[in-house]
Every structure is written in C-alpha cells, then in structure tokens.
Amino acid sequence: MSEQTLFKVTVDNITIEVPAGTTILQAARKIGGAVAPPAMCYYSKLEGSGGKCRTCLVEVSKGSEKDPRPMPKLVASCRTTVMDGMEVKNITSEKVIDARAGIVEFLLLNHPLDCPICDQAGECHLQDLSFEHGKSSTRYEFQRRTFKKHDLGKHIQLHMTRCILCYRCVFTADQLTNKREHGILDRGDHAEIATHIEKSLDNEFIGNVIDVCPVGALTDKTFRFKNRVWFLKPMDAHRNCPTCSGRVTLWNRGDEVFRVTARKDEWGEIEDTPEGKPGWICNTCRFEKKHTNDWIIEGPREISRHSVIAQGHYAGNIGTTKPTETFKAVNDGRAPHLLMDIHNESEVNLPSVRLSEIEGPSHGNTFKNKSKNA
Amino acid sequence: MGVKLLLEKANVPGIRTYDVYRREGGYAAAEKALKEMSIESIVEEVKKSGLRGRGGAGFPAGMKWSFIAKPEGVPRHLVCNADESEPGTFKDRYLMEFLPHLLIEGLLISSYALGSNDTYIYIRGEYAWVADILEEAIVEATKNGWLGKNILGTGFDCMIHVHRGAGAYICGEETALIESLEGKRGNPRIKPPFPAIQGLWMRPTVVNNVETLAAVVPIIKMGGEEYAKIGVGRSTGTKLISACGNINKPGVYEIDMTISVEDFIYSDEYCGGIANGKKLKACIPGGSSVPILPANLLLKTAKGETRYMNYESLSEGGFATGSMMGSGGFIILDEDQCIVKNTLTLARFYRHESCGQCSPCREGTGWMEKILQKIELGKGESSDIDLLWDIQRKIEGNTICPLGDAAAWPVAAAIRHFRDEFEWHINNRELSQTSNFGLQHYADPIHVPA
Numbered sequence: 001m002s003e004q005t006l007f008k009v010t011v012d013n014i015t016i017e018v019p020a021g022t023t024i025l026q027a028a029r030k031i032g033g034a035v036a037p038p039a040m041c042y043y044s045k046l047e048g049s050g051g052k053c054r055t056c057l058v059e060v061s062k063g064s065e066k067d068p069r070p071m072p073k074l075v076a077s078c079r080t081t082v083m084d085g086m087e088v089k090n091i092t093s094e095k096v097i098d099a100r101a102g103i104v105e106f107l108l109l110n111h112p113l114d115c116p117i118c119d120q121a122g123e124c125h126l127q128d129l130s131f132e133h134g135k136s137s138t139r140y141e142f143q144r145r146t147f148k149k150h151d152l153g154k155h156i157q158l159h160m161t162r163c164i165l166c167y168r169c170v171f172t173a174d175q176l177t178n179k180r181e182h183g184i185l186d187r188g189d190h191a192e193i194a195t196h197i198e199k200s201l202d203n204e205f206i207g208n209v210i211d212v213c214p215v216g217a218l219t220d221k222t223f224r225f226k227n228r229v230w231f232l233k234p235m236d237a238h239r240n241c242p243t244c245s246g247r248v249t250l251w252n253r254g255d256e257v258f259r260v261t262a263r264k265d266e267w268g269e270i271e272d273t274p275e276g277k278p279g280w281i282c283n284t285c286r287f288e289k290k291h292t293n294d295w296i297i298e299g300p301r302e303i304s305r306h307s308v309i310a311q312g313h314y315a316g317n318i319g320t321t322k323p324t325e326t327f328k329a330v331n332d333g334r335a336p337h338l339l340m341d342i343h344n345e346s347e348v349n350l351p352s353v354r355l356s357e358i359e360g361p362s363h364g365n366t367f368k369n370k371s372k373n374a
Numbered sequence: 375m376g377v378k379l380l381l382e383k384a385n386v387p388g389i390r391t392y393d394v395y396r397r398e399g400g401y402a403a404a405e406k407a408l409k410e411m412s413i414e415s416i417v418e419e420v421k422k423s424g425l426r427g428r429g430g431a432g433f434p435a436g437m438k439w440s441f442i443a444k445p446e447g448v449p450r451h452l453v454c455n456a457d458e459s460e461p462g463t464f465k466d467r468y469l470m471e472f473l474p475h476l477l478i479e480g481l482l483i484s485s486y487a488l489g490s491n492d493t494y495i496y497i498r499g500e501y502a503w504v505a506d507i508l509e510e511a512i513v514e515a516t517k518n519g520w521l522g523k524n525i526l527g528t529g530f531d532c533m534i535h536v537h538r539g540a541g542a543y544i545c546g547e548e549t550a551l552i553e554s555l556e557g558k559r560g561n562p563r564i565k566p567p568f569p570a571i572q573g574l575w576m577r578p579t580v581v582n583n584v585e586t587l588a589a590v591v592p593i594i595k596m597g598g599e600e601y602a603k604i605g606v607g608r609s610t611g612t613k614l615i616s617a618c619g620n621i622n623k624p625g626v627y628e629i630d631m632t633i634s635v636e637d638f639i640y641s642d643e644y645c646g647g648i649a650n651g652k653k654l655k656a657c658i659p660g661g662s663s664v665p666i667l668p669a670n671l672l673l674k675t676a677k678g679e680t681r682y683m684n685y686e687s688l689s690e691g692g693f694a695t696g697s698m699m700g701s702g703g704f705i706i707l708d709e710d711q712c713i714v715k716n717t718l719t720l721a722r723f724y725r726h727e728s729c730g731q732c733s734p735c736r737e738g739t740g741w742m743e744k745i746l747q748k749i750e751l752g753k754g755e756s757s758d759i760d761l762l763w764d765i766q767r768k769i770e771g772n773t774i775c776p777l778g779d780a781a782a783w784p785v786a787a788a789i790r791h792f793r794d795e796f797e798w799h800i801n802n803r804e805l806s807q808t809s810n811f812g813l814q815h816y817a818d819p820i821h822v823p824a
Binding site: 050051052053054055057073074076079098099102103105106107109110139140142164165167183184186187188189190191 | 542544559564725726727728729730731732733734736737738739740741744761764767768771772773774
C-alpha cells in the first residue's frame with residue numbers, strides 16, 4: 001500500500017480517518033449504523049451517479065481545519081468529498097431531519113404506494129426510507145401521475161409509475177453495455193424512463209438494471225407475482241459462467257429457484273468479486289438458470305436481521321422449524337384469529353404448485369386446477 | 375439623461391451591419407485590446423471596473439475570469455449565455471438584434487483575455503431570427519479579419535459558433551447549458567467541479583451573459599477605473615432593464631444605477647408611469663425568479679429610505695423586505711392584477727421548466743402549481759397557505775441548481791407580502807372569481823410568516 005493522505009472527518013460526533021477524495025457518504029458508511037445517510041440514487045459502483053434524489057443531504061457545520069466556515073446550504077453527501085477536519089451533522093441536525101422528511105414526502109408524492117402488489121416490497125429502498133425518515137401520512141390531495149407499463153424485452157418490465165428517476169439504470173446501461181437504448185424522455189414531473197418508441201432492451205448485461213433499481217419500477221418478468229421475497233430463502237451460489245462472474249444469490253423456496261440476483265451488500269449495492277470487480281451478472285445466469293442443479297450452492301446468505309426477509313423464511317425443506325406449541329399457548333391464552341398461519345390456511349399457496357415453472361403470473365385458477373400444475 | 379454605454383448607437387440606421395458599426399467607432403476597443411494590451415491587463419481592467427454578471431446572480435465578472443484553470447495543452451472555452459428565457463427579461467435579445475457586432479467585439483476581447491479559440495454563443499431556439507442576425511454578423515466580422523486565424527497579426531485565432539437551444543429554460547443555467555452544448559440532455563451538473571475547472575468537454579470554461587460580455591467593450595474603451603465611476607458602490611457601470619407589465623412605455627432601458635425606483639417607473643424618460651392611470655400594486659424587479667415586492671416596499675425600503683435601481687438597494691432588507699436585481703426584468707403589476715393568479719402563472723412556468731433531475735424541484739413545483747390552481751379556482755382552504763409555505767421552504771436550497779430556489783422564491787414572497795390576498799381568495803370563494811382584491815392590503819400591517 002502506498003502512503004495515502006488521511007483526512008480526519010467527524011460525522012455526528014464520531015471521528016474517522018479516511019483517504020483524501022472520499023465522499024462524506026462513504027466516510028459515514030465506514031462508521032456505519034444510523035450515521036450513514038440514506039441514498040436512493042447514489043450507487044458506488046456506477047460512475048457519475050448520485051446527487052439527484054437529495055435524501056443524503058447533510059449539514060456541514062465546519063468546512064475544514066483550514067477554512068472552518070460552515071457550508072451555507074445542506075450538501076449532497078454522496079457527491080461532496082471530505083476535507084481535513086470537516087465536521088458533518090447528519091441525524092444530529094434538525095435541519096437535515098426536516099429536509100429529509102420533506103424529500104421523502106416529495107418522493108412519495110407521485111409514487112403509487114402499491115406495495116401490497118409490488119414485487120420490490122420487502123427489499124425496497126423507498127419503503128425503508130419512508131419508514132425511517134418519512135411521515136405517516138401525506139398532505140398531497142391531487143391525482144397522482146401514472147404511466148402505462150412497458151415491456152422492455154422478454155425479461156424486464158418497466159412500471160414507470162413507481163419510478164423515482166434516480167437515473168441508476170441509465171448509468172448501468174451506459175457503463176455495462178456498448179450501447180444505451182433507454183433514457184429519460186421529457187422533463188420535470190412528466191419525465192419518464194423510456195426507450196424511444198417502444199422497443200426491447202437487448203443486451204447480455206441489461207438485467208442488472210433490475211438489481212440497481214431502488215424501487216419496483218424495473219422488475220424481473222420471470223419472477224413477477226410469483227412470490228414475496230420474505231417467503232424466499234436466499235442462498236449464495238455460483239456457476240462457471242463464461243460471460244460474467246457467476247456469483248449470485250439464489251432465492252429459493254424449498255428446492256425451487258424463484259429468482260436469481262447478484263449478491264448485494266448491506267447498502268443494497270452489488271458486492272465485489274474476490275478480484276475486486278463489481279459482481280454484475282449476465283442475463284443467462286439471471287433469467288435462464290432456474291434449477292438448483294445449475295448452481296453450486298455455497299450456503300445461506302446472511303441477511304440483516306432488521307430486514308423483513310430475515311423474518312419469514314419459509315418453513316420448507318430448508319429453513320426454520322415450526323414451533324410445536326399452539327399460538328394460544330405462546331400468546332397468553334388469546335385466540336389466534338388474526339395470527340393464523342396464512343401459508344397453511346390459504347388456498348393460494350400450495351407447496352405442491354411449482355410457481356416458478358408457470359408461464360406468467362399465478363392466478364386463483366393456478367391453485368384450483370391442481371391436476372394441471374401439480 | 376443617464377449615461378449610455380451599450381445602447382448609445384442602437385438607433386443609428388444600419389448599425390447592424392459591419393460597415394456602419396465600424397464607421398461609428400466599432401472594433402476600436404478590440405483593436406486596442408489585441409494590439410496594445412496584454413492578457414493580464416485586460417483581466418485587470420475588467421476586475422477594476424467592478425463589472426458584475428448581468429445574468430442574474432451578480433457575481434463579479436473579473437473574479438470569475440481569474441478562476442479559470444490554465445492547465446498546459448488543454449484548450450479553454452468562453453461560452454456566451456444567450457439563452458435568455460426568464461419571463462420578463464428581454465434585454466439580451468434587444469442587444470443582439472440591434473447591436474450584434476457589439477457582442478462579437480466583446481466576445482473577441484474576452485476570448486483573447488481567456489485564451490478561448492473556440493467561443494460559443496448558446497442562443498435560445500425561439501430567438502431564431504436573432505441567431506440569423508448573429509450568424510450574418512459573424513460572417514461579416516470574419517471577412518473583415520476580426521475572426522478566424524491570426525487576428526490583426528497577433529497570432530491569436532478565434533472562431534465564434536452560434537448554437538441554438540431547443541427551448542428549455544433550464545439551459546440558461548451554466549452547467550445545463552454546457553451539457554446541452556455538448557449534445558446531451560440539458561440537466562444541470564452537480565457542482566463542484568465548477569465550469570472554470572471542468573466545463574465544456576471537461577475543459578476550463580467561462581460562461582457569461584450577453585450583456586456582461588458586451589459591457590467589456592466600453593470597459594476596454596474607457597478603462598476599468600473610469601467605468602467604475604459610473605454607478606454607485608459595488609453596482610458599477612450601466613445596466614439594461616427590460617421594463618414590462620402595466621406601464622406606459624415598456625421596453626429596454628439603459629440606466630446608470632443611480633436612479634431611484636420611483637423615478638424609473640414614473641419619469642417620462644423611462645417607464646412613463648402606470649398605464650391607464652391606475653395605481654401601482656406590486657413589482658417583480660429582476661425577472662420572474664426574484665421575490666415580488668409590494669408598492670410600499672418597492673419605492674422605499676423598510677427603513678424608510680428611497681430605493682434605487684441597483685444591486686445593493688434592491689436587495690436591502692434581505693428577502694424579508696427586499697428583493698434582487700436579478701437579470702433586470704422589471705415587471706410592474708397594477709391594481710387590477712391578482713397576486714394569486716400571478717403566482718400561479720409563475721408556478722406553472724417553473725413546473726413546466728423543471729428538468730426533473732432532483733426530487734424536491736421535480737415534485738415540489740408541480741405540487742405548488744396544483745395548490746395555487748386550487749386556490750385560484752376558489753376551492754382553497756386556509757391550511758393551503760401554510761402548506762405552500764412549507765413546500766417552498768423544503769425546495770429552497772435543497773436542489774442541485776438554482777431553479778429550485780427560483781421556483782420557491784416567488785411563492786414565498788407572494789405569501790410573505792400578500793398573505794391577506796390569499797386568505798381573501800380562500801374566504802370569499804365566489805367573490806374572488808368575479809372581482810379583485812385590489813389594493814386593500816395596504817391598509818393592513820403586512821404579515822411576515824416565520
């Protein structure tokens with residue numbers, strides 16, 4: 001390691017030394033926990049991303065050791081580099097908390113809040129953000145803007161209504177593929193992600209736009225409406241792929257592979273491969289290798305215990321064991337009307353039905369005509 | 375009569391052509407600058423003149439020039455911002471339309487001072503005929519040896535390119551302008567890095583307003599110190615004001631910044647008073663983005679002093695009781711104008727022109743427009759005023775570029791100074807659809823929300 005200049009930076013009264021050129025956000029992420037500002041548009045693996053969503057705004061109460069003047073405005077921590085002796089206030093600043101609540105309100109203004117039917121629910125950054133920093137209700141009383149759904153080829157669906165215009169997918173296409181075929185059309189609140197005149201996105205690495213999308217605007221058509229992420233058990237796996245690193249997370253239920261994604265770190269970003277390159281995966285790995293025997297399974301993926309995904313691992317072949325006590329016994333004698341085990345009670349969740357093998361989304365009929373699918 | 379430096383020859387017949395312009399003493403400053411002066415001394419003269427950017431922010435031009443990075447072997451660029459899209463501002467159009475050679479002379483001197491061999495004029499697409507005039511003037515200047523290779527035998531090459539925008543207000547923001555000039559979507563860049571370090575094609579770039587660059591000509595002609603003697607305090611030189619609204623004589627006026635606002639509105643030399651014998655209600659003194667001022671605060675500051683048409687005096691009292699010089703779009707509203715409707719018009723404009731890149735501006739501008747529309751249609755509720763105030767507060771200062779601020783300030787100022795009119799609209803829903811609040815609020819103390 002060559003000698004690097006280290007800058008001392010204090011975020012929320014915690015001091016840390018980081019190399020010169022680090023952004024405030026990266027320094028705060030090094031400290032970790034609640035000190036790290038949320039980021040909806042910034043993606044460290046994508047060059048040029050960030051600065052747009054404004055959720056990572058922080059107050060700089062002391063510019064640097066040389067120039068201790070505070071910065072007049074809140075700054076986007078993802079695009080502001082640290083100076084030696086800089087003091088930053090994130091959750092200790094009322095201004096920041098107030099501004100952030102405002103940003104969350106703005107982001108949710110035109111968001112459909114269709115979480116109950118959205119495939120991103122459970123791993124949605126906007127859900128986390130509004131839960132942590134937002135208000136419980138909106139003051140918006142007008143019609144929300146809506147868009148038609150677009151199919152971007154065989155595997156990806158664009159649901160523009162949910163989009164928060166973070167531009168991550170645009171940067172992904174710019175930096176991973178030879179030719180970007182989608183972008184932003186129009187401007188202002190009617191701006192939309194689109195291909196010019198509906199066309200399909202056809203590139204071996206375009207599937208990664210699904211992974212970078214912080215909301216449910218870009219979804220995997222092989223997974224749409226097949227399952228909720230919290231019923232799935234994430235497993236690290238790899239295969240010898242000629243085009244990509246082949247290091248993925250499989251989302252299983254039982255021995256069924258419901259979807260394949262790249263491995264994501266605690267900030268929701270693609271993990272690096274051991275060689276130190278971002279572990280983007282190709283479309284073949286993502287959309288076509290949907291059998292456990294396509295993969296060499298490494299073991300269960302660790303999920304933060306705060307995540308809803310960690311709460312409800314489906315009790316199938318892999319996973320937690322069912323408690324033997326009745327609900328009544330563990331619930332101080334209260335009858336379990338509302339706590340019934342939906343997976344055992346529900347008609348629309350038969351373990352014998354292999355959802356991942358159905359063409360298109362599942363319907364009530366899928367479960368009624370058992371003979372067809374079982 | 376005030377001093378005229380820019381528009382002195384504007385009425386000479388045929389001044390648009392090179393021959394007449396040259397006969398009237400044109401290109402003498404360029405000759406002086408290129409033949410007799412060093413690059414440093416030109417920058418020094420501009421610094422001494424105290425010339426402030428005429429585009430709106432009022433940043434000292436000489437200082438901006440001295441920030442430009444000068445790495446070895448990297449070309450530098452000067453870009454002239456002629457994307458004049460601010461509602462109420464049309465001074466640059468006048469200047470370019472009638473005195474195209476003045477701008478080219480200014481550009482030539484500035485390009486020489488900054489070392490820009492390729493200089494761009496980014497003109498808004500709607501000024502199609504002005505772009506044609508400029509292109510013609512460039513051809514004439516090139517023919518006569520003022521542009522092209524080895525100008526005046528100094529070894530300095532300079533070419534001016536006219537680039538037409540496609541009708542986006544946001545492309546008047548310097549980094550959005552640069553993006554657009556590069557052929558990309560006109561989204562403002564995140565600063566830093568500033569254009570002076572990494573601008574057009576990542577090369578050091580200076581972006582200046584048309585009027586600023588034209589003002590370089592009289593500065594070189596008369597010397598920076600002489601120029602600084604005109605005007606008052608830090609507002610040196612002359613400023614073009616495009617007066618419009620309910621006045622008798624709308625148009626572009628050159629003022630020397632020592633005139634009082636009252637004189638400017640009522641004297642026959644300038645606006646000639648309010649049209650149709652009506653009374654002055656309010657004024658937006660610097661283009662649509664700056665805070666609106668009610669008549670009593672426009673003519674006199676909160677301290678009771680006379681307000682003058684210059685940078686310091688117009689911003690006296692901060693945003694609580696003052697406004698800004700801005701780009702010089704002087705919009706007068708008479709007693710028949712409705713502040714709610716006026717604010718709605720501005721909010722609609724900013725909603726339409728927001729680039730949609732950062733969330734507060736993209737979502738907030740649309741929200742403000744909808745609420746104002748509701749109030750204007752007589753469906754407002756009293757909580758809406760506080761909501762508007764809260765929205766503008768959350769947009770202001772939290773966006774990438776100043777468009778967010780520009781969208782928030784008019785709404786904030788309208789509520790700050792005319793809250794009673796908003797309340798009247800909400801409390802008298804039917805009446806407000808047929809009649810006007812007029813000048814009633816001047817009897818009441820003006821409420822200033824926290």
